[in-house]
Amino acid sequence: MSQGFSEPEAGSDLAALRTRAVADADGNFRVSGQKIWTSYGSRADEIMLLARTGTAESRHRGLTMMLVDLDQPGVERRPIALAAGREELAEIFFSDVPVDRDRVIGAVDGGWGVAMDLLQYERGNYAWMRMAATASHLQEMLQSANVSGADPLAAVAVGRAYLSLAALRARTSSTLRKLAAHEAVGSQTSVDKLLLSSAEQDVLDASLAVLDTQVLLGDEPHDARWRDEWWYSRASSVYGGAREIQHSIIADRILGLPKEGSGGR
Numbered sequence: 457m458s459q460g461f462s463e464p465e466a467g468s469d470l471a472a473l474r475t476r477a478v479a480d481a482d483g484n485f486r487v488s489g490q491k492i493w494t495s496y497g498s499r500a501d502e503i504m505l506l507a508r509t510g511t512a513e514s515r516h517r518g519l520t521m522m523l524v525d526l527d528q529p530g531v532e533r534r535p536i537a538l539a540a541g542r543e544e545l546a547e548i549f550f551s552d553v554p555v556d557r558d559r560v561i562g563a564v565d566g567g568w569g570v571a572m573d574l575l576q577y578e579r580g581n582y583a584w585m586r587m588a589a590t591a592s593h594l595q596e597m598l599q600s601a602n603v604s605g606a607d608p609l610a611a612v613a614v615g616r617a618y619l620s621l622a623a624l625r626a627r628t629s630s631t632l633r634k635l636a637a638h639e640a641v642g643s644q645t646s647v648d649k650l651l652l653s654s655a656e657q658d659v660l661d662a663s664l665a666v667l668d669t670q671v672l673l674g675d676e677p678h679d680a681r682w683r684d685e686w687w688y689s690r691a692s693s694v695y696g697g698a699r700e701i702q703h704s705i706i707a708d709r710i711l712g713l714p715k716e717g718s719g720g721r
């Protein structure tokens with residue numbers, strides 16, 4: 457199962473998406489359009505697709521979530537390689553693809569609410585999973601190198617990484633408990649997402665300081681793996697909603713700060 461939200465002109469501005477789902481007289485749909493940056497999109501059997509069912513101007517009010525089989529005529533997938541070479545992402549093209557009405561999730565034109573509900577789990581649960589992977593990277597790095605006070609730059613980088621991870625762990629464990637208790641955490645998970653980006657990037661930046669140029673230039677599989685991880689950590693401030701967008705959500709919906717340009721301070 458993959459997640460088909462982003463499009464070429466609709467990433468941060470998701471409500472601008474243009475993939476269309478047109479209903480026939482029986483309420484079944486035909487989908488046409490393009491998705492991009494779909495994780496595991498080359499291999500997934502199905503995609504949870506957000507499509508426009510309202511007018512072009514309807515923004516978030518005219519979107520519907522539906523499950524679409526990817527192994528059917530009219531679907532074309534093109535893999536996109538990550539910076540490290542792994543083909544983990546894909547762009548997916550839909551040409552008049554049939555979707556039964558019982559594959560709609562939630563209400564027709566009610567897809568925005570479904571997407572926002574899903575995103576709180578993506579930013580909460582996923583942050584916990586990545587936190588565990590990032591903690592094991594830090595541990596592995598410290599086992600394969602001798603970090604001492606003799607290299608103050610490496611020591612500072614490791615200290616920063618450790619603090620970022622500790623903050624992420626404290627935050628996400630509390631978020632997970634709320635989600636498990638079916639409490640709606642909504643935009644609060646933007647804080648988890650920001651802490652996740654910092655932790656992943658601080659830990660992998662520390663690997664450059666600790667493991668040194670060997671990681672940048674070495675030919676051994678061990679070096680290539682650390683390089684892959686470093687590249688992937690750059691994406692953590694983009695996937696699931698870019699860092700700047702999380703800042704805006706926190707400013708608007710959690711802190712209630714005045715909008716930019718409104719004259720307030």
Ligand SMILES: Cc1cc2nc3c(=O)[nH]c(=O)nc-3n(C[C@H](O)[C@H](O)[C@H](O)COP(=O)(O)OP(=O)(O)OC[C@H]3O[C@@H](n4cnc5c(N)ncnc54)[C@H](O)[C@@H]3O)c2cc1C
Binds near residue numbers: 459461466467492494
């Ligand atoms: C590894 C990876 C996996 C992904 N997996 C999926 C997936 O499975 N399914 C899916 O649907 N999508 C996926 N995405 C896409 C991801 O959600 C988008 O890349 C992200 O939402 C940003 O959209 P964009 O790439 O169009 O960038 P843009 O929206 O064009 O943003 C570009 C830059 O401009 C900034 N910016 C844009 N608007 C504003 C604003 N209003 N205020 C301040 N700054 C702004 C952004 O912060 C960013 O730095 C994935 C992305 C990556 C990197």
